[in-house]
Amino acid sequence: MAKKLHDTPNLDQLESGPWPSFVTGLKHLAKDKDYVVDLLGQLEESYKTKKGYWKGGTVGVFGYGGGVIPRFTELKNEDGSPKFPDAAEFHTLRVMPPPGMHYDTNTLRKFCDIWEEHGSGLIAFHGQSGDIMFQGATTENVQKAFDEFNEMGFDLGGAGPAVRTSMSCVGAARCEQSCYNEAQAHRAVLNTFLDDIHRPSLPYKFKFKFSGCPNDCMNSVQRADMAVIGTWRDNIRTDEALAKKWFAKHGMDELVNDVVARCPTKAFQVKEISKIKSGEHISSVKVSDTHAVEIDNQDCVRCMHCINVMTGALAPGKDKGATVLVGGKSHLKIGGLMGTVVLPFIKLDTEEEVEKLVDFAQRTIDFFAENALEHERTGEMIERIGLANFLDAMEVEVDPAMVNSPRMNPYVRTDGWDEEVAKINAKKQAA
Amino acid sequence: MNQAVQAAPAAKRKPKETGVPENTQYLHPTLAKNYGNWKYHDRPRPGVLHHVAHSGDEVWSVRAGTQRQMDVYTIRKLCDIADKFAEGRVRFTIRSNIEFIVSDEKKVAPLIAELEKSGFPVGGTGNSVTMIAHTQGWLHCDIPGTDASGVVKALMDELYEEFRREEMPNRVHLSTSCCEINCGGQADLAIIVQHTKPPVINHDLVANVCERPTVVARCPVAAIRPAMVNGKPSLEIDESKCMCCGACYPPCPPMQINDPEFSKLAIWVGGKNSNARGKPTFMKMVAAGLPNNPPRWPEVSAVVKRILTVYKEDARGWERLADWIDRIGWPRFFEKTGLPFTKYLIDDWRGSRYNLNASAHIRF
Numbered sequence: 087m088a089k090k091l092h093d094t095p096n097l098d099q100l101e102s103g104p105w106p107s108f109v110t111g112l113k114h115l116a117k118d119k120d121y122v123v124d125l126l127g128q129l130e131e132s133y134k135t136k137k138g139y140w141k142g143g144t145v146g147v148f149g150y151g152g153g154v155i156p157r158f159t160e161l162k163n164e165d166g167s168p169k170f171p172d173a174a175e176f177h178t179l180r181v182m183p184p185p186g187m188h189y190d191t192n193t194l195r196k197f198c199d200i201w202e203e204h205g206s207g208l209i210a211f212h213g214q215s216g217d218i219m220f221q222g223a224t225t226e227n228v229q230k231a232f233d234e235f236n237e238m239g240f241d242l243g244g245a246g247p248a249v250r251t252s253m254s255c256v257g258a259a260r261c262e263q264s265c266y267n268e269a270q271a272h273r274a275v276l277n278t279f280l281d282d283i284h285r286p287s288l289p290y291k292f293k294f295k296f297s298g299c300p301n302d303c304m305n306s307v308q309r310a311d312m313a314v315i316g317t318w319r320d321n322i323r324t325d326e327a328l329a330k331k332w333f334a335k336h337g338m339d340e341l342v343n344d345v346v347a348r349c350p351t352k353a354f355q356v357k358e359i360s361k362i363k364s365g366e367h368i369s370s371v372k373v374s375d376t377h378a379v380e381i382d383n384q385d386c387v388r389c390m391h392c393i394n395v396m397t398g399a400l401a402p403g404k405d406k407g408a409t410v411l412v413g414g415k416s417h418l419k420i421g422g423l424m425g426t427v428v429l430p431f432i433k434l435d436t437e438e439e440v441e442k443l444v445d446f447a448q449r450t451i452d453f454f455a456e457n458a459l460e461h462e463r464t465g466e467m468i469e470r471i472g473l474a475n476f477l478d479a480m481e482v483e484v485d486p487a488m489v490n491s492p493r494m495n496p497y498v499r500t501d502g503w504d505e506e507v508a509k510i511n512a513k514k515q516a517a
Numbered sequence: 518m519n520q521a522v523q524a525a526p527a528a529k530r531k532p533k534e535t536g537v538p539e540n541t542q543y544l545h546p547t548l549a550k551n552y553g554n555w556k557y558h559d560r561p562r563p564g565v566l567h568h569v570a571h572s573g574d575e576v577w578s579v580r581a582g583t584q585r586q587m588d589v590y591t592i593r594k595l596c597d598i599a600d601k602f603a604e605g606r607v608r609f610t611i612r613s614n615i616e617f618i619v620s621d622e623k624k625v626a627p628l629i630a631e632l633e634k635s636g637f638p639v640g641g642t643g644n645s646v647t648m649i650a651h652t653q654g655w656l657h658c659d660i661p662g663t664d665a666s667g668v669v670k671a672l673m674d675e676l677y678e679e680f681r682r683e684e685m686p687n688r689v690h691l692s693t694s695c696c697e698i699n700c701g702g703q704a705d706l707a708i709i710v711q712h713t714k715p716p717v718i719n720h721d722l723v724a725n726v727c728e729r730p731t732v733v734a735r736c737p738v739a740a741i742r743p744a745m746v747n748g749k750p751s752l753e754i755d756e757s758k759c760m761c762c763g764a765c766y767p768p769c770p771p772m773q774i775n776d777p778e779f780s781k782l783a784i785w786v787g788g789k790n791s792n793a794r795g796k797p798t799f800m801k802m803v804a805a806g807l808p809n810n811p812p813r814w815p816e817v818s819a820v821v822k823r824i825l826t827v828y829k830e831d832a833r834g835w836e837r838l839a840d841w842i843d844r845i846g847w848p849r850f851f852e853k854t855g856l857p858f859t860k861y862l863i864d865d866w867r868g869s870r871y872n873l874n875a876s877a878h879i880r881f
Contacts, residue, residue: 129655398569
């Protein structure tokens with residue numbers, strides 16, 4: 087039995103209503119833990135005053151420089167003692183999840199037992215970077231909890247100016263749209279940078295995310311300094327039985343309005359069967375006895391829309407791989423940035439091919455470490471130096487797939503033009 | 518400010534730098550067997566995905582909402598359900614929904630019944646309003662302007678039925694962020710703190726707590742400069758330049774940006790990460806000045822629901838919020854939602870000319 091709960095009239099109002107309540111959960115923990123009684127006390131004070139009361143500090147585990155988010159209370163009495171002394175320290179351990187965030191219940195139960203013993207008993211699945219967040223431990227208990235998680239085969243994630251914890255989608259484990267082995271790439275890349283994860287020493291954070299197809303369920307394009315997004319080069323595959331089944335259920339209106347009209351490059355047409363073209367870059371499939379769809383794959387940008395609507399009837403091709411985009415980030419300091427295409431297509435079928443991605447990631451991080459200003463993200467660095475200079479350093483050939491359009495202003499010195507053209511021609515001839 | 522406290526290691530155990538663990542050991546056996554070999558999926562009902570492999574194997578994934586910040590009792594309850602009905606395996610989605618995977622269709626209905634009986638709503642698939650991506654807020658963040666879990670709980674109570682149904686034109690992703698850093702990320706609809714006054718500086722503390730050049734460099738509009746105040750080295754702000762983003766606050770807590778009254782909430786719409794149809798889009802601010810009003814933020818909920826109600830009625834099939842606005846145009850968006858279009862919504866940040874209408878394209 088823990089001490090008596092503080093009055094929490096504000097938080098109490100978050101116990102009603104149908105959605106699961108974190109307040110009810112905290113109160114359950116508070117039955118046995120003075121720690122959580124005082125946490126609720128401090129949180130109620132925030133609800134009353136509309137102010138936060140945690141400050142950072144330096145807490146870690148032996149051998150690592152990051153992975154723990156320290157929190158000390160700033161809610162003090164006049165004599166400087168904490169108002170809620172049992173929750174005066176409330177540190178979080180960031181632990182890296184397995185790719186795709188799969189668990190067996192045995193593992194989850196062990197997490198619970200460890201965190202009930204050493205921490206608050208509050209766990210978030212998962213934080214915005216993908217970490218399992220074990221929320222709330224005293225300075226003394228951080229090491230004890232980590233040792234036990236670590237013995238289970240789990241490791242701390244990133245915090246501060248470090249390579250951060252990554253996320254990958256469910257991908258090949260359950261999704262028909264998966265275009266590479268996300269889990270393999272995720273582990274191969276991240277586990278190369280363990281030193282940069284555990285000992286923060288980069289100019290600022292660096293995030294990788296892995297999405298198996300252009301639906302980008304990991305939101306990598308706007309959240310990752312390096313986004314690896316699955317795609318394919320050959321034609322969309324078709325399945326006549328499933329196409330006819332889809333059409334029988336949805337009909338011509340939906341085919342025209344939801345699919346044909348929504349194809350961003352008008353690569354998707356519906357035609358009478360006799361008018362369907364054939365050719366190297368054409369995918370077609372009958373949807374009824376009279377009509378078929380025809381996709382010109384050279385015009386297709388692999389947006390996924392038609393495949394999402396007619397899943398199974400249409401599917402990504404077989405020559406799969408990924409597009410790599412660099413420089414995504416959120417608002418601060420120059421405004422949000424989407425990642426931009428740096429590698430239009432790479433294969434990721436074999437270990438050697440995955441190794442090439444790892445090598446590219448390594449060179450990007452090295453360049454970032456050398457060239458970014460303090461607190462500058464990769465996207466900001468590229469904006470400052472220009473994409474062409476970044477590509478040059480990465481030894482990546484320029485490609486029109488990297489731009490929305492060529493430049494719209496004349497403010498560039500072009501006296502190296504002939505030399506560049508000669509280089510391109512020489513390469514063409516050598517190929 | 519940095520309070521140097523070393524975790525006193527009981528014994529100097531060296532960490533095992535094992536990194537990201539293998540996931541094969543945690544996969545449901547049918548997923549492991551058909552890894553990379555799935556053919557298609559459909560959704561027999563809201564909250565259930567049915568995947569079919571090329572081998573003919575099938576799995577049903579039942580998705581349920583959680584509060585994300587879970588106590589161990591809640592997690593153990595979910596484990597009990599997984600052991601009893603779902604072969605002891607679960608996974609989590611990026612939006613903190615939990616998925617139970619079963620290889621026997623007969624187990625789906627009892628699993629759903631058990632989840633709902635235990636207070637976990639089943640849904641969040643397809644064209645639903647799924648769980649809100651959220652951050653830490655007052656519970657754990659060191660710089661929050663508001664709470665996160667509470668905002669989400671209050672809003673999901675209001676959107677509960679939309680989570681359990683698939684009645685929206687397309688999927689709806691929401692996020693909340695407790696400061697302008699926007700950890701919640703891009704979403705169809707996002708709620709983000711928007712400060713309206715420059716930080717209040719505690720000049721007694723700046724010299725001891727802040728690395729002044731770092732703070733000066735952090736300001737996006739170069740509004741901060743070093744100054745002597747009351748004989749102490751401190752910082753001052755050119756308030757005519759300051760746009761109240763709060764970027765100076767994390768490196769220098771004496772520059773207090775959070776204010777119970779003047780830290781407001783703003784609503785943003787039209788963010789999309791997927792490449793489906795159009796390219797990914799950033800969200801746009803459509804409302805600001807909403808009060809930070811715990812414990813249930815009713816003014817925010819009202820605007821969110823108003824936007825979603827109009828979107829639900831007006832958008833066509835497969836139109837995400839951004840696609841819908843692309844079709845109807847911004848004037849009609851503001852007209853239909855009844856939200857005021859003020860001068861503060863006209864972009865004047867770098868690159869802003871691309872956001873102006875440089876054409877005669879106007880809908881009447």
